[in-house]
Amino acid sequence: MRKRYPCVEVDLSKVTHNVKEVLSMCSKKGINVIGVTKVFCAETSIVQAMLDGGITHIGDSRIQNLKKVKDMNCKKTLLRISMESEAEDVVKYSDISMNSELNTIEVLDKAAKSLGKIHNIVLMVDVGDLREGVLEEDVIGIVKEILKLENIRLVGLGTNVTCYGGVLPDRNNLGKLVKLKHDIKALFNIELSIISGGNSSSLYMIMNSTIPVEINQLRIGEGIVLGRETAFGQLIPNCYDDAFILKGEIVEIKNKPTVPKGTIGMDAFGQRPHFEDKGIRKRAIVAIGRQDIKVEGLSPLDKNISIFGASSDHLILDVTDSKSQFKVGDIVKFKMDYGCLLAAMTSGYVEKYYEEELAISIVV
Template identity: 55%
Template sequence: MYPRLEINLKKLEHNTRIIKQMCERHNVKIWGVTKCFCANPLAAMAMLKGGADMLADSRIENLKKLKDIPSKKVLLRIPMHCEVDDVVLYSDYSQNSELSTLKLLGEAAQRIGKVHNVIIMLDLGDLREGVWPDNIDEFIGEAVKIKGIEIKGFGVNLTCYGGVIPDEVNLSKLVDISKDMGDKYNLDVEIISGGNSSSLYLVEKGTLPKGINNLRVGEAILLGRETAFGKRLDGLYDDAFVLKAQIVELKEKPSVPIGNIGMDAFGGKPVFEDKGMMKRAIVAMGRQDIDINLIRPFDEDIRLIGASSDHTILNVTNSKKDYKVGDVVEFYLYYGGLLKAATSAYVHKVLV
């Protein structure tokens, strides 16, 4: 059935293995981030076969799917108060930045006779989650008093929100703060997590600051590129995930609608360029399923024109292939495109 998202497990395993080898040379462990494919257990297992040291996800619902997989698991999104009982049950580590949440996690862990491992997130300028460096000493001083949790490390998020690129300066600051807090409060600092796929360029260059011993890797494994500059990584596949959609209409039509133009289905007023008559293919997927700005046809002669909720319109005028109704068009995916397609219940997931 179509539309479908094909997940190539061998390519996923291969990409993980290459990144694992790259990082291992610098004494860096990797967590395979599963959120972009909604923690499909077989895809997660491919990451582990490729050498991922742990599995990590932003949503506790996804970690529940992975509960029977023999690997330690990490909750990446700082927990909500309402989910602390599930956090201590389904994750071995969680990332945190709020004392009130740490207290609830500690209470939840004590109720089931556990100690829950936490990683304290620092905000080094990207302005998403994290304790501001000026406040970290006071924060740790309070956190170490909480029963039922153990601080096992420190981490930072960069690029995801503010676009701040990880570099030797901000990551060295992470290392310094981690060591200072470890020494002052006698912490077992097991993990200093220097970010996500955007930090891989430093690994490639050999300039990742000494002391960073963990990266949380999703996009580089899934799509074969680092995310600071969007560069393809040598030896990695960029088509471990392929989106496929079937043509339901193929006709010659004008390139500009006829009539007075008002709002489209999403509240915008579309603008069209007159390119004369064109051969237009409609595939049966739309903005409920995908982000058309974050997919790219395999056929380089196809142009994406636009989409409504359920239909995507393609200009196939210049394609060398003689498309027919019923034919399938394949698409590469960017990160946001993969995230949306994987999340849509209307896109069939097929493991190959």
């Protein structure tokens, strides 16, 4: 089969390998892992690679993605705060949902009752990042109301840090969840089975053995797909950072100046660009652009290639120093950060190919 470009090539064996490494690291601390599937839109081939690595519980932010995997043998959690308009689907397609609004939880209760089900929820607590979650001082009051609902079962507490405010997880803020767990047990005589201590940014606390003992769940996406924790960007030992590779086709190569001629105004995205005069350089245009990727998240595998910039449809590279003698039709390869991967996997203009290759050596 002739491949079409641009494309993302996914090495499923590397995904499976990374899952095994992350699970091994977390299990030593008594922590269960939800494999987060949103960055690749819950593509079933990749989900299966996760399951092959030992994941038994996946999470996604979108009901549409959970519908894709409804028949796959694993638990499913809706990670984004539930929408009242999707309450029936939330109950149908997720085993657990994360919530912070009592009104929405009451709507879920009604939906669960109409479907003859008990729906499990994790109450999200804001410990400082200021994204989703009940404020710490309001938790006991909302728990009291949740416990009155017949078709809702409160199974845990969770929090999210880093994604919005950049607040790092630590013993203090994650410790607030642990304290609340004990307060709830003392007041209501219930034992919460899940204390969900964040995402891949919490992995550094496992790596340096500082995570509070009673944190027993993490929601891991980037740690699996890109092999890194996200608090400091460290690579996870023995994990691959190249399971996902972006490939683009060169459509033009020309020697051109590095500073445009004429009066500089705003570009297509409302920014006023600035240019450094490097003289005449060999410039390659690759057929992919900002409609498909986050350009700032690209890293050419060829270290002698640099990125000049991009428009909606064109990525402009400086290939002057590359040892490769590029020509029109050649393929350039890139690693991606999480934001770039998210955009590429969501774009309908980027082909996706899923392959099993024998992993010979760890790329770090």
